Amino acid sequence: MLLGQFRTTRCRPGLTSRPLLRFPQRPLLAATVLRPNPSAIPLVNIRGYHDEGAYGYRQPKPHGWTDYSESEIANRIEHSRLVRLINAFRDHGHKAAQLDPLGMAPNRVVPELDPARYGLHDMDEVISLKGLMYCPNPASPDNAPLAEASLKTIIQNLRRTYCDKIAFEFNHIPDTGERRWLNHLVESFDRKPFEPQQQRRIFELLARSEVFDHFMQKKFGQVKRYGLEGAESMMVALDQLFYHSNVQGIEGVVLCMAHRGRLNLLTDLLQLSPTVLFHKVKGNSEFPPNVPATGDVLSHLTNDPNLDYGTDTPLHVSMLPNPSHLEAVNPVAMGKARAKQLDRFNLLGGEAAAAGCSLGDRVMCVQLHGDAAFTGQGVVMETL
Template sequence: MDKYSFLNAAHTAYFADLYDQYLQNPDSVEPSWRAFFQGYDFGSESYGMKGEIVAGVSTQIPEHLQKEFQVVKLIDAYRTRGHLFTKTNPVRERRQYTPTLELENFGLSNADMNTVFDAGEILGIGSRTLSDILDHLNNIYCESIGIEYMYIRNPENIKWIQNWLNVNDNHPKFDTEQKKHILKKLNEAVSFENFLHTKYVGQKRFSLEGGESLIPALDVIIEKAAGYGVKEFVMGMAHRGRLSTLTNIFGKSAKDIFSEFDGKDYEEEVFDGDVKYHLGWTSDRLTNNGNKINLNIAPNPSHLETVGSVVEGI
């Protein structure tokens, strides 16, 4: 039994209907089927195949066309599982997941590296050698930024993400001013945690150390959202990193947080109070582009994800 025998056993009318649907609107079919039909079209154009479906007839598929299909499967595997092989830990390599993205798992080998495949069209890079296609895939999906998106059920959303990935190969480029602003927000996060660690030794604070990039990330999300006309930003989060987020994003005074470490600033009989890393905050922010946006981080007890539904209702 060859690897394509499942096609002969399938319902040919179903294939025909699905292919007609793909021809009318490629985004209307499931991503893996879309990739399958794209590979089929490449083969038809390259080798002059009629594309007729004949019941009960077994057709010998040319070797190069078979490999075109294998490259399409390789591309789909990177899009689906590439995030599992990213270089996100500078200290040690990630654990090995199986199946891997090795060529042998897709019926390909190093002997195919200089072969030109039309499947590169799927990536928007045109017909390219397998070596170029692999470099492109590794650059986008297996570097320091992982992206997991193929579970999304809306084809338009998937296409939008893929188009953005192809713009900069998942390697954002920042000008000098943007780099300075990112550094400023990182410094704010690091300095805040260092001060708390020095001043309030041994007190629970659930620091953001090691994850300080959250601060510039939230900052740019809010700036961009306000630029698109968003008037309110509501957020729920866990206790880890909340104090830094309250100060460096939501505008809560560092002095107020320090006083909470020193002791409550209200009478016990008036308020029950709560630990500082459970508290919420609301403020108005004027962005760098002069847009006003209301910020609201909901209070949330540790480890309780019920805040998600609360945020949706605010």
């Protein structure tokens, strides 16, 4: 078979001719070979994630929060000075948040949060809250918002919402409906004290994480383990995230995270056997002796347990290996979550619509970022 032919080019004197290799052009494959049979592949696999002809684009789900009504706009105009104060708390309240658990940092004075700056002095004045903000009614069993409140109550709720132990900053979102939804979510949140059972659960997670770090430091002090000291609340946050997502119908979680706290999470919530961990800590491979492989580093261990949170379907959590702190695992986690979503949706078939299930309702991707990676690395923003 003739694979190619040589051709010699003309060169200037003193230069050696260089042969060029030409290959005969292959005939194009038939169109029927390149195009799959549409009837053999479900439509969701082709267009499920592609709206309006753009690859990877999906139209956002419609939400129930629209723009202000005429009566709400009229009330906002009547109390325009209070509107400026409320927006100031939503814009600058995070600057005065009490984020120091030891209370050693001095309280920051934020001039934008002073009511006198906007000409508001009468703290007993009762104002209609229609279209302004949401104040929960403590006397209401269903946490219904107050229709009107005094200026003192309004400021107390604003400080409790935006200047407490947790700060919020979302007023930069351009969509008015989304901002109103977030305003209602954080301002009407019912901050009831934890039940004794919840308090014990939180204490157990924090205590086990701290004991684990102390044990590892004492027994394996020379091993780089990326402990969770000072950030043990991550365990509680993930436990609550897993619980509430499972209650809301999530069946699978694809988790990727940095090195910090990985071993704590694996041996606690993700149920990795301590025997496996200590075997790896001592320098052994996670593969059997007859497998010609060296294994990965300690901070890349994974596990994929089924967590029982008391629902009909256990929550399957799949942690991916993290190749480095460069967040290269983020798009991999997104791709795996998308594949799982498509798989679950296709398995439901015609039952998906009857069950009120849309694409992406059963699998969730969770990404934990370390250091300054969230804002400092392009792969993070590209993944988002």
